[in-house]
Amino acid sequence: MLGDVYRACQELTLDQRANVVANAELYARSELLSDSGGHDWWHVDRVRRMATWIGSQEAANLFLVEVSALLHDISDFKVTGNEDSGRLAVLEFCYRNSLVDVIGNFVSDIVARVSFKGEGVEDEPLSPEGRCVRDADRLDAIGAIGVARVFAFGGSVGRPLWSPEGLPEEHRDRESYRSSKSTSLDHFTEKLHLVEARLETDAGKRIGRSRSGFVRDFEERFKTEWLSPFES
Ligand code: ADP
């Protein structure tokens, strides 16, 4: 099965592959340019660069990694409210670009499985290429950029920075994760602190360790400034 998709890629000329990557980039740029909630084009560009870098250490097929990374947030569930819209948009893209079904199915499978769906929802198994994209997407949710994205997203949907009176929520399914009413800082417990343990590639884990350390330090400092302002 994996062999089939690698063979199908080898049958494409270098020019054909470059063309598909360029079209995927155009598609992602046009669809995501105006998002201010942390899912903008530059998020996709960072994920593409990180995923191909991880892929080069994991001996993954870099064409499949790059195309999947570029398309991973297209027609996302959180924007369309439709479970299947991302997968369908990717299948259409592959069809428009004359890619054979085995490639279309492979890439759309990755896109459908990348997203984080809440603490209680287990990650679905992915191909080696998919693991590179999922790790890259998760790494962009932690570190300094991840912290910035939490408050950008939180602000865009009217969430307060934090409340010392509330508690983080535990999300057993995708719906409760999506409809969470908790604060931006609570989202650290609901997602950011869980990311490191869910990384699957060696290269991703290495970077995750340092970025997670930063997130923990940030949270501690934030709470100290809030709760013991005269000591910070
Ligand atoms: P993805 O689809 O990339 O797996 P999410 O949709 O869960 O990720 O999140 C996209 C970005 O928005 C991430 O940076 C995430 O940390 C942030 N985010 C998601 N939910 C919340 C929330 N309830 N409060 C604050 N930030 C959030």
Ligand code: NI
């Ligand atoms: Ni993403």
